[in-house]
Amino acid sequence: MPPALKALVAQIAGWLIAYLLGRAGVLPPGLWPLLIAQALGATLGAALLRSARWWLPIHLAFTPLAVIALRIDLAPAWYLAAFTLLALIYWSSFRTQVPLYLSNRKTAAAFAALLSAERPLQVLDIGSGTGSLLRVLARLRPDCHFTGIESAPAPWALGWLLGRGIANLDWCRGDFFARSWRGQDVVYAFLSPVPMSAVWQKASREMPAGSMLVSNSFAIPGQEPERIIEVDDRRGTRLLVYRIKPAKARN
Template sequence: MSSTPLRQFALQGAAVILVLSLAWPYYGWAGGSMPWQQTSLLIGAVALALATITRQAWWWRLIHALFMPLVWLTWTLNIDPGWFLLAFILLLLVYRGALSGQVPLYLSNRETVAALDELIGKEESQRFLDLGAGIGSTLIPLADRWPDRQFTGAENAPLTWLIGRILGVGRPNLHWLWEDLWQMPLGEHDLVYAFLSPVPMPKLWEKARAEMKPGSLFVSNSFPVPGVTPECIVEVACSPPRPLYCYRI
């Protein structure tokens, strides 16, 4: 079963329907009120079972198991609905990529930036592209390190884009774009870097193969392209390990 958000909603919904279709008639005929705490726990257990049967990743199983119990717990706190709206807006501003493409916000650490710095020098890359550039934690120090080379960042979450745009001011070799990574053309760049998630890697690799120039380099932080052997793997000295998987076009 695919792990797209729509299918995950369907799985959780199936667990809710299954449990309520049995619980509501039972308590209705018995004339008792629904024990929502126990019902939410049962829904979580059924959702966990369905996620396990459909071979979802472990984090999806955890989400399915805890989702409905946490909904019940939140309901008991009597929180003003306005706070939920505010939290939703803030999450959308920062984690829009997770909603639209299952790409959460990851920030590259200093060790990774140093490894990319060495790779740029080794490859003599003149045009570097960061897909899902976040707040510029990768691009800004690299643009400072190589003022004679061009660096481009594509980011589609409004708040992180704005932070990166502000932090990157004053660097003429840094181009900061509010752009969806799937709409970003790759052909002008000789090194394309991505720190995304396992989900989009097969599709992104097909995009890279179709658009990038022969001899250019596609680099994925932490998440390899399934079924494709990288030209090399750069081991980054950090914890947790963040290897760079390098694929020659």
């Protein structure tokens, strides 16, 4: 089921649950018990539909915030501004189910330790956000060349602004699946569980044998990582390192 349809079904389920609880006399009188029941019901529905985890707080807050916005009589321009801002930040997240994740400095340091010091490398960050990883790496390894691809306009623009003047960093906007990964020694992905099978298929087709695909936190279904790097940060980051096999070994 597409994510947008899941969201609609979850919201309808939330209202159905709230209506049934209200008719049964379970809820206290008043609007807010009804809204809270709807929000909890919608969140439960989203969880049962196996929506991405980041949808759950959206369902929990959606109806109460909508009612608050109506009651304070916000001007329509504020809704348009909020929609535009969210669209610029998240862009196609509703379709790709890849939210905006930012890699921290400890993760960048752990990733840098994976890069061979024997020769310059070509490193590609797919879905690179604001470039928080690549700017650190580009300064740590001036001998290597780094490329970031980001589709959402706002993170891309901020990354371009912050990365200006870094000679060994290319900053691109677009779909990382549409761009060739040929010639890349290392590809880094901090995405979500949803696209990881497609990421592996593209990496296996295009990247040279012996190159690395490093996934932050999300495993590739059906593939065993060569090793797992535990990062000592607050979110307990794990870097899963996969090695691209020769074509004969994949057949």
